[in-house]
Amino acid sequence: MEKRPNKGISTFSAQITATISVALVLLLLGIIAMLGIAAHSITRNIKENIGFDIVLTDTASDAEVNQLKSRWTAAPYTASVRYYSKDDALMHWEEETGENLMDVLGVNPFSGELEVKVKADYASSDSINKIIAPLKSLPYVQEVNVHTELVDSINRNINSISLILIIITCALLFISFALINNTVRLTVYSRRFIIHTMKLVGATGSFIRRPFINANVVSGIISALIASAILAGTLYYLQGIDSGIASAITWPQAACVFAGILVIGIVICAVAALFATNKYLRLDYDDMFR
DSSP states (O other): OOHHHHHHHHHHHHHHHHHHHHHHHHHHHHHHHHHHHHHHHHHHHHHTTOEEEEEEOTTOOHHHHHHHHHHHHHOTTEEEEEEEOHHHHHHHHHHHHOOOHHHHHSSOOOOOEEEEEEOGGGOSHHHHHHHHGGGGGOTTEEEEEEOHHHHHHHHHHHHHHHHHHHHHHHHHHHHHHHHHHHHHHHHHHTTHHHHHHHHHTTOOHHHHHHHHHHHHHHHHHHHHHHHHHHHHHHHHHHHHTTOHHHHTSOHHHHHHHHHHHHHHHHHHHHHHHHHHHHHHHHOOTGGGGO
């Protein structure tokens, strides 16, 4: 009579331990997913700050400037267009240096410029060179400045970071499955004699598996909810203090991460419970003690 409560406590403790362990693993996966989303958003912002400057001649009329500006604004590959007149450039110079060039030179030495930022999908040297090719034939365009080396350097760094994140994510998925599988196997191991008893009374394999799989699915759901709650609270806190990484993650994106965590928790726990139960269904009584 005294052994039953201890056995129940042992089984309950094993289930609680398994739930917490799975929650920690899912939390780690959620953090990596959040970092991946933030990195993607920051990458797009960086790429959309890449573009080129169109330096206009002094003879460029307002109509030609407006026509050029309208053309680039309507282009499907343009993220933003901003026009700086000669006066704007002169004012910016005076603010930066405190030097009045009009007093020194008597004329405004600057030219009007169009600053064009391209969309992230076109932020490469090859794409930008193709885009600016028609500009060279326009008589009111003096030159086009493209920071090719900077563009290539940014793209190389972004590709390296993306590759590292993919490798880390794949490694964590493998490790997570192994950890969750071992954790679930321990909970099934603590109830292996119940499985053997059910076999002795004629219970079918599917009947024996069902409660174990259902219990571990519930455990996976609870673990996912715990991990999601921690992630949501952390994201809310970071957005409250205006963190750069948190501002790159929207709540709809976070909701997708939470849904993914829930699916991963359910699937891995269910599959692990299925394999673990099948293992003990095939064991003889003497093998239960090993």
